Amino acid sequence: MTDVAVIGAGMAGLVCAQQLSQAGYSVIVVEKSRGLGGRVATRRLFNTCADHGTCYLKPKGELLERFIDLLHQRHILEVWTDTVHELKPHSSVPQPQSPIPNPRYIAPTGISAIAKFLAPGLEILLNKRVTEITPTPEKKWRLAMDTSDEEITATSVVIAIPAPQALMLLEPLGESILGATFLENLRSVEFSPCLSAIAGYSSTLQPPTEWKAVTFVEDKYLAWIGLDSSKRSNPQQPVFVLQSSAAFALHHDQTQDLQPAGEFLLNHAAESLQLSWLKTPEWIQVHRWRYAFPTRPLQTTYLAADTGVPLICCGDWCGGNLVEGAMLSGIAAAEAINNYLRHLPLPKASFLEELNNSI
Template identity: 45%
Template sequence: MRKVEIAIVGAGIAGLSCARKLQQAGHEVIIVDKSRGLGGRLATRRLAGTHADHGVCYIKPKGDAFIQLIKELQAHQIIHPWTDGIHRCNQAGHLHPPAQRSTYYVAAQGATTIAKYLAQDIEVIHDQRVTSLTPIENAWQLQSKDATLELTASNVIIAIPAPQAVDLVQYIAGFDAACLNKLKAVEFSASITAIATYPASFQATAQQTPWQGIQYIDHRDLSWIGLDSSKQINPPKPTVIVQSSAKFADRYFEAEDRQSIGQKLLDRAAELAPWIAQPEELQVHRWRYAFATNPFDERFLEAHAHAPLYFCGDWCGGDRVEAAYLSGEALSQSII
């Protein structure tokens, strides 16, 4: 049984930002994540000859702490300015140019490169879903469903969506009821993402598109259309990301034929750009916990337990990537 000082469950941006600061301060940290990659919704899908960001669409910093990270990422040539405005579209299909101008940043090699940068020199155990958290003496024992993970930690940080955190801690004998109620109060909306590529012959048509990203306002089916290939330098072919509304996801989340659902999204997007309805390749991804619709109002949550146990994520104080980063930073500073 391996013993560590701090174990973090979840390699999204909250877990990574927290781990980075703790390790820089001299703490022993290890991250355990259920997936093969890093970043959570900082997700990049590798496609034939290209890639596309099917989670976070862009980064638009607001606060000073996140702006400092943006400057650091720019200095290492990981991100670059993408556009100075996002178009808006209403339920009636009326497209409006950006009302305000500000810089939106993206990663030319995919959003996952941001997570990889933050994870430098941090030990990450991949492909291990933590399903059991057991109190032992002054520590916690973490185990996976197949019991291949056996790890004990003096401190545990749960950096996953609140509903998943509830599943992990609700059956711990005598667990902090007030903390559990706060976790249960957090609510999320789902989203379905269509990831589409097009023949290189469509490149000229795509480049003539008068927008790079469209945010839909109160639309029945759509929340976002992005010309994702415009983030790349000399893209080999056009790629488009279409994200559903929460209402659309509620209707079709459990549908077995994902391809037809993805095509529905492309067909709706084609009302503004007809060529989008004719993909060369179409993949679909479902996000069960896309956006926190009822977030926790503080940067992190601490449970009253026999050993330190904390919770952080984008659902702490917001619902976006900046909230996730600030949540991890705030928790690390508290521990330090």
């Protein structure tokens, strides 16, 4: 039994959980993956790591600027580059973008360090998938999980996962419980997918020094490539991360073995950048992000079901704007839950300062 069950340990879910936990509510976070952060993700492999989701943060918006400053002071984030290159059609030489609005920040230990910073003090269940949510006669929510002998009973629920996943979980409850407008809003949200390829090369290879990342402009297959190993303190080998275009990822939506798709992206990058050795990595891994970027977000910071028992959805698809949007949505969801429950004092504007003091 808990005051609040939060489904999803991405940025929105963690921020929401910290807000409510610091206010004095009992909170439990349930995450289907083995790690925290959602797309703020780092993969550990071959004695190194790579950021295969969110590759860097750039100060955009007051809350994210303050959060980056805090993490920079804690030596969790460092400036990676203030020059972003782009490759335009019919060119083989990446050129610096102009103007450059702000530097890009990375975490030398992996971008998931950001999520880990938000986690201390929270009760988090990893590798647990919520399979069903049902109301109880006592006006609570019962959460069943994929381990049949486990369930959680909560006074309120925050669902901090992509809207299509939330819809699959909630649609069985129907309009009679959640309301027609709520379900229509969930159905209206759209995402674009992305494939991420991580490739490692011989330690004797000399990677390019004129750029750390390249954005591909109007490319059918590739959106971005970055020298991920340049983020690390003592890289043992060059490691690149490539991100596909939405169209290429959509084409491979039902592809089971993604290895050939990753190899195709490497070959395409090698030919586009005239770097033939990109075609021959020592190893390659490919990850599918079905809900990479919200292309049709809601225009509200959270979505509340029309129920007497509090149920709130939040995430970067509530308002958009990626990481900052997710954080703002998590804060708004916490405020909405608090208004349903005991109206306890929340950290609100001083959230980051109080978080800094408590962790």
